């Protein structure tokens with residue numbers, strides 16, 4: 292049958308990283324010894340005390356719908372985390388909503404704020420999920436391109452070049468997927484100044500907040516003067532607590548925005564999984580030891596990647612946080628799609644082409660170090676076949 296699909300899906304493509312990870316899996320299933328460095332998923336198991344909390348919740352009968360904003364126990368734990376760690380005060384009743392994952396949270400935020408034709412700025416190279424959400428809402432994506440030679444620093448001039456009277460929103464992500472760049476306080480001040488002067492809202496995607504190296508520091512833009520009312524914080528459990536499959540994240544922001552977002556949640560998901568939410572309470576209020584262990588492991592891997600992917604043919608910016616290396620392939624003399632093919636064919640490594648992270652990503656491939664040291668070392672050894 293010839294189906295006609297909604298126009299809104301015309302400009303949406305399926306996730307490149309998911310398709311590449313599936314390709315890696317099918318190659319492995321076919322007996323090929325390929326190393327998958329594509330997926331943005333920690334390889335650590337969810338810490339056992341969090342799993343036990345989920346199990347206890349099921350046994351206790353927490354297996355029904357919850358309040359559409361999430362159980363109050365979790366919203367209070369989130370409010371406490373924001374107060375203790377970020378010096379931000381949010382009401383658990385009206386200013387926090389728990390969502391089934393960060394992707395859904397971004398979708399809600401963009402659908403709630405963007406009308407067709409409204410423009411949204413993203414600092415490139417950036418996570419590919421934002422562009423699809425913006426397109427689905429009928430918005431116009433505008434990439435602010437930052438460069439490796441500037442250590443991915445963003446300037447006032449670069450942002451202002453992309454601001455128009457239609458710019459409604461800027462999405463920031465620090466530490467960044469895919470570069471590992473952490474925005475400095477000075478950069479956040481520039482962004483906040485522009486938001487205030489041009490009446491823009493900022494979505495601050497803080498999902499990698501906990502994975503940060505050396506003496507880099509995470510700062511929340513919402514804590515800058517006059518920014519709380521124009522910031523929507525997105526954070527979640529997938530990366531910090533290795534809980535990707537539990538589908539759990541949250542948004543914190545002004546109660547008027549959250550009221551609109553709650554309508555979207557009620558219409559689409561009703562609420563996040565009750566079991567996951569109880570596990571989330573334990574994640575935030577229980578033992579935090581694993582966080583340190585995981586970050587130490589990521590830092591070790593970061594060092595391996597940074598050393599191994601800087602050679603005669605490749606160069607890699609030293610990630611300051613998150614668990615990705617953004618590898619410069621320009622000396623191979625091919626584009627990033629061809630570089631991925633070449634890395635797969637010759638070195639048996641599956642990577643993501645940089646152009647999927649925006650125009651500024653052409654000339655690069657992304658590798659994830661959400662995988663074992665052993666895999667990373669093997670991948671680096673295979674680079675000699677390039």
Ligand SMILES: Cc1ncc(COP(=O)(O)O)c(C=O)c1O
Pocket residue numbers: 331392393394395418420464468496498527528529535539540
């Ligand atoms: C920058 C960024 N934001 C948000 C997400 C969404 O994560 P989740 O939907 O698992 O919460 C991801 C996942 O890869 C990400 O890299």
